[in-house]
Amino acid sequence: MTTLIDTASHHAGHTDQLITPDWAEIVRITPEADGVTTFWFKFTSPEVQARYRFAPGQFNMLYLPGCGEAAISMSSDPDAPDRLVGHTTRLVGNVTKGIGKLQVGDTVGMRGPFGTCWPMAELEGKDLVIACGGIGLPPLRPAIYHILRSREKYGKVTLLYGARTPKDLLYQNEYETWKQADIDVQVTVDRGDEAWDGRVGVVPMWFYHFRVDPQKTAILTCGPEIMIRFVIYEALARRIPAGRIYVSMERNMKCGQGACGHCQMGPYFVCKDGPVFPFSALEKFFNVEEF
Amino acid sequence: MTDQQPSIGSTVALAKPELDGLLADLRRGGFRTVGPRARDEGIVYAEIESLADLPRGIQTAQKPASYRMTQTGQNRCFDFIPGSQSWKQFLFPPRTELFTARKESGKWKLDENIEEQPRYAFIGVRACELAAIEIQDRVFMRPDFTDPVYRARRAGLFILAVNCTHPNDTCFCTSMGTGPAHKAGYDLCLTELDEVFLVQVGSELGRSLLAKRTFDLPSAFVQKNAADALESAARSITRTLDTDGLPELLMDSLESGRWAEIGKRCLSCANCTLVCPTCFCWDATDLPDLTGKTARRERVWDSCFNLQYSYMAGGNTRPTIRSRYRQWLTHKLSTWKDQFGVPGCVGCGRCITWCPASIDLTEEIPALRAEVKK
Amino acid sequence: MSPQDEIFAELQKIPWFRGLQPKHLNQMAEIASLHRARAGEVFFREGDKEDNVYVVLEGRVALDIFVPHRGKVRFYTAEPWEVFGWSSVTPTVHQRTAGAVAVIDSFVVGFDAEKLRQLCEADHDFGYLVMRRLANIVASRLMVTRLQLLDMFANPPEMKND
Ligand SMILES: Cc1cc2nc3c(=O)[nH]c(=O)nc-3n(C[C@H](O)[C@H](O)[C@H](O)COP(=O)(O)OP(=O)(O)OC[C@H]3O[C@@H](n4cnc5c(N)ncnc54)[C@H](O)[C@@H]3O)c2cc1C
Ligand code: SF4
Ligand code: SF4
Numbered sequence: 076m077t078t079l080i081d082t083a084s085h086h087a088g089h090t091d092q093l094i095t096p097d098w099a100e101i102v103r104i105t106p107e108a109d110g111v112t113t114f115w116f117k118f119t120s121p122e123v124q125a126r127y128r129f130a131p132g133q134f135n136m137l138y139l140p141g142c143g144e145a146a147i148s149m150s151s152d153p154d155a156p157d158r159l160v161g162h163t164t165r166l167v168g169n170v171t172k173g174i175g176k177l178q179v180g181d182t183v184g185m186r187g188p189f190g191t192c193w194p195m196a197e198l199e200g201k202d203l204v205i206a207c208g209g210i211g212l213p214p215l216r217p218a219i220y221h222i223l224r225s226r227e228k229y230g231k232v233t234l235l236y237g238a239r240t241p242k243d244l245l246y247q248n249e250y251e252t253w254k255q256a257d258i259d260v261q262v263t264v265d266r267g268d269e270a271w272d273g274r275v276g277v278v279p280m281w282f283y284h285f286r287v288d289p290q291k292t293a294i295l296t297c298g299p300e301i302m303i304r305f306v307i308y309e310a311l312a313r314r315i316p317a318g319r320i321y322v323s324m325e326r327n328m329k330c331g332q333g334a335c336g337h338c339q340m341g342p343y344f345v346c347k348d349g350p351v352f353p354f355s356a357l358e359k360f361f362n363v364e365e366f
Numbered sequence: 367m368t369d370q371q372p373s374i375g376s377t378v379a380l381a382k383p384e385l386d387g388l389l390a391d392l393r394r395g396g397f398r399t400v401g402p403r404a405r406d407e408g409i410v411y412a413e414i415e416s417l418a419d420l421p422r423g424i425q426t427a428q429k430p431a432s433y434r435m436t437q438t439g440q441n442r443c444f445d446f447i448p449g450s451q452s453w454k455q456f457l458f459p460p461r462t463e464l465f466t467a468r469k470e471s472g473k474w475k476l477d478e479n480i481e482e483q484p485r486y487a488f489i490g491v492r493a494c495e496l497a498a499i500e501i502q503d504r505v506f507m508r509p510d511f512t513d514p515v516y517r518a519r520r521a522g523l524f525i526l527a528v529n530c531t532h533p534n535d536t537c538f539c540t541s542m543g544t545g546p547a548h549k550a551g552y553d554l555c556l557t558e559l560d561e562v563f564l565v566q567v568g569s570e571l572g573r574s575l576l577a578k579r580t581f582d583l584p585s586a587f588v589q590k591n592a593a594d595a596l597e598s599a600a601r602s603i604t605r606t607l608d609t610d611g612l613p614e615l616l617m618d619s620l621e622s623g624r625w626a627e628i629g630k631r632c633l634s635c636a637n638c639t640l641v642c643p644t645c646f647c648w649d650a651t652d653l654p655d656l657t658g659k660t661a662r663r664e665r666v667w668d669s670c671f672n673l674q675y676s677y678m679a680g681g682n683t684r685p686t687i688r689s690r691y692r693q694w695l696t697h698k699l700s701t702w703k704d705q706f707g708v709p710g711c712v713g714c715g716r717c718i719t720w721c722p723a724s725i726d727l728t729e730e731i732p733a734l735r736a737e738v739k740k
Numbered sequence: 741m742s743p744q745d746e747i748f749a750e751l752q753k754i755p756w757f758r759g760l761q762p763k764h765l766n767q768m769a770e771i772a773s774l775h776r777a778r779a780g781e782v783f784f785r786e787g788d789k790e791d792n793v794y795v796v797l798e799g800r801v802a803l804d805i806f807v808p809h810r811g812k813v814r815f816y817t818a819e820p821w822e823v824f825g826w827s828s829v830t831p832t833v834h835q836r837t838a839g840a841v842a843v844i845d846s847f848v849v850g851f852d853a854e855k856l857r858q859l860c861e862a863d864h865d866f867g868y869l870v871m872r873r874l875a876n877i878v879a880s881r882l883m884v885t886r887l888q889l890l891d892m893f894a895n896p897p898e899m900k901n902d
Pocket of ligand 3: 631632634636637638639721722723724
């Protein structure tokens with residue numbers, strides 16, 4: 076199987092560990108929105124903490140003993156001096172709700188980093204449209220931090236972010252910093268109230284209002300699969316090549332190593348061939364129901 | 367009786383009782399010898415110590431959703447075709463303890479399971495089964511990831527192979543290019559005749575074990591008998607699967623109405639995946655103790671037919687049986703090849719025999735082909 | 741600049757109008773009027789008689805529906821160059837089915853809907869262009885409405901063992 080996105084430099088190399096976690100301690104907890112919290116971790120082993128690196132778009136498997144594991148993307152700055160690993164987590168099920176009950180100082184198991192990353196080096200010189208919704212922003216925030224660190228390497232950068240209601244918008248206190256770095260931040264919600272003076276609508280409709288240069292625009296998208304689909308329809312209609320539309324997919328996963336079978340999508344294991352795919356790789360079966 | 371030493375690649379004739387000595391030597395050498403045994407109404411793979419434990423004089427008849435054993439009274443130990451079990455249960459155990467997490471003064475600690483892996487000698491591996499082991503090698507021992515349990519067990523493995531002389535109705539190894547006769551990959555390979563085993567030597571370990579036994583050089587008569595038996599075995603296989611362009615055919619058939627038809631018959635019982643010698647999916651589960659202070663983490667076999675297999679917080683990826691059967695068959699015969707370079711089917715026929723609904727992949731593929739032609 | 745010149749200048753900024761023949765652009769300018777609105781100013785309320793169809797030039801205009809016990813629910817905002825109040829151009833609807841309010845200070849151009857309908861009737865070539873534009877707007881609104889209807893960011897249903 077050919078490599079779709081080369082993440083080699085971010086992998087520990089060969090692994091012969093069957094889902095054995097390292098332990099990581101919660102050092103900070105940031106409530107982000109109703110039911111969404113960012114947990115900041117440090118590995119308890121100084122050696123692991125010193126060695127651990129990840130690339131934007133990759134994920135860890137968080138393990139809560141007695142409960143199980145959940146795949147959660149890193150949402151923190153991969154180059155932050157403190158090297159804390161941030162996980163913005165929607166508290167929805169066994170594992171995530173369990174982690175939601177933990178406090179600073181508690182430990183969880185952690186394996187990773189897994190998967191492919193947003194191809195930030197390849198994207199240099201391009202105009203970027205980052206189109207995401209809901210809990211799809213956290214996996215893209217490391218990419219935004221990366222752009223902030225080397226803003227001159229990228230052309231126009233637009234962040235399209237949609238959420239259900241104004242109070243569900245994540246990282247609201249950071250938009251200003253991003254705007255100052257010449258990132259066009261376009262936020263929209265499904266339902267507004269009278270206090271909301273921003274946009275009401277959905278992410279894909281942005282394409283109706285702005286022109287993109289298909290020659291040099293790349294799309295990075297993550298969020299509910301249905302939103303991703305509509306972003307792709309709009310991008311393709313504007314002649315952005317499928318190979319320059321990058322999609323982060325979600326599937327049930329148990330191992331993160333392409334061994335347990337659960338995350339298969341056609342020929343791919345989402346955990347190792349993804350989660351970030353160029354859409355050209357998925358095109359053939361993207362619209363096949365229940366595939 | 368000859369005082370010649372066997373060499374790798376050579377063939378000798380071994381009187382049947384000599385197998386007992388070989389098994390004894392293996393056990394003395396630290397191997398757990400496992401092989402076929404008749405148990406209840408079928409053949410299982412379990413610990414064996416001697417020739418007497420083998421299913422002597424038993425033949426099997428397999429058809430879609432049917433498995434029958436009959437006594438022939440003949441002095442043959444390997445005349446049957448294997449039952450629902452395959453060797454994967456030993457290399458990739460249905461349940462493996464991975465580690466225990468233990469909470470000590472508020473922090474989690476980990477006790478890794480460092481149990482030594484058993485060393486197995488498989489007695490009576492068929493050609494399709496050996497091909498299946500080699501397929502699982504590709505799954506569990508990849509350049510980027512190795513399953514430590516599988517690797518340890520596989521590295522220590524001794525394979526006594528057996529050529530099939532009485533294939534059943536569900537066999538289609540000839541289509542998949544895996545059998546009925548062995549080509550390579552074994553330590554020793556038997557062809558069973560009435561009085562003797564014809565033994566081919568495939569490895570140094572096999573050679574050294576054989577060297578301790580009393581054997582003869584095979585007469586031309588014995589060799590011809592064996593060759594005839596193998597040829598007639600190959601000829602007796604009438605079930606076929608046309609593999610020409612199969613991966614593409616399946617990917618072009620994702621929207622076929624046939625899946626819904628199969629979905630009405632399939633019970634989603636997962637039998638086909640559990641009996642399949644190449645299926646490798648697994649789940650990991652936690653078994654907490656009552657105090658919540660320790661949790662044992664285990665790996666257990668899973669199946670793409672299980673509903674929670676593709677469960678996500680947002681909903682189920684494959685909620686219908688039709689989509690789960692499609693996943694299974696397209697994986698086996700199409701995307702497996704993208705992933706591991708070979709198809710995931712060796713033609714053993716187990717999924718046909720053990721499907722309670724008589725769903726038969728060698729019927730489904732021609733049906734899809736016919737649809738595409740239309 | 742005379743008021744008529746100003747209208748003309750504004751219309752020419754709107755991408756869709758740039759493709760019109762001068763004759764048609766003139767006709768549109770004749771039935772147009774400019775409105776500046778402060779944040780919070782209401783263009784029309786649900787139930788009002790329909791008179792104008794609008795294009796946003798600057799600012800942001802929210803469309804809302806009053807839901808008893810929930811207050812005003814904003815379901816769409818029109819951004820610059822977007823049309824709102826479009827149902828007034830259709831032949832059957834005669835009262836506003838939603839309210840429109842300036843979210844921030846806004847500048848819009850309104851077109852007399854009755855006169856626009858007459859222009860379309862009198863010149864079917866022109867009418868086709870208008871209706872084609874309208875079809876596009878309706879299609880995009882439908883897309884947005886569908887995605888909102890799917891409530892795609894909602895949390896998954898609670899697990900049974902919860
Ligand atoms: C690559 C990737 C990145 C992700 N990144 C993030 C992220 O950054 N932030 C975030 O919040 N989420 C993220 N997710 C999603 C997250 O992994 C899921 O929300 C996950 O399901 C949460 O686990 P949980 O145990 O809390 O909930 P659940 O999935 O509900 O429960 C865990 C397990 O319990 C079992 N289970 C639970 N309910 C049922 C049921 N009704 N039927 C059958 N089985 C059931 C399933 O086997 C399931 O796997 C990501 C997912 C992937 C694949
Ligand atoms: S798919 Fe069926 S015939 Fe093929 S190897 Fe598996 S069980 Fe045997
Ligand atoms: S195909 Fe047959 S064996 Fe497989 S899940 Fe369906 S009913 Fe069970």
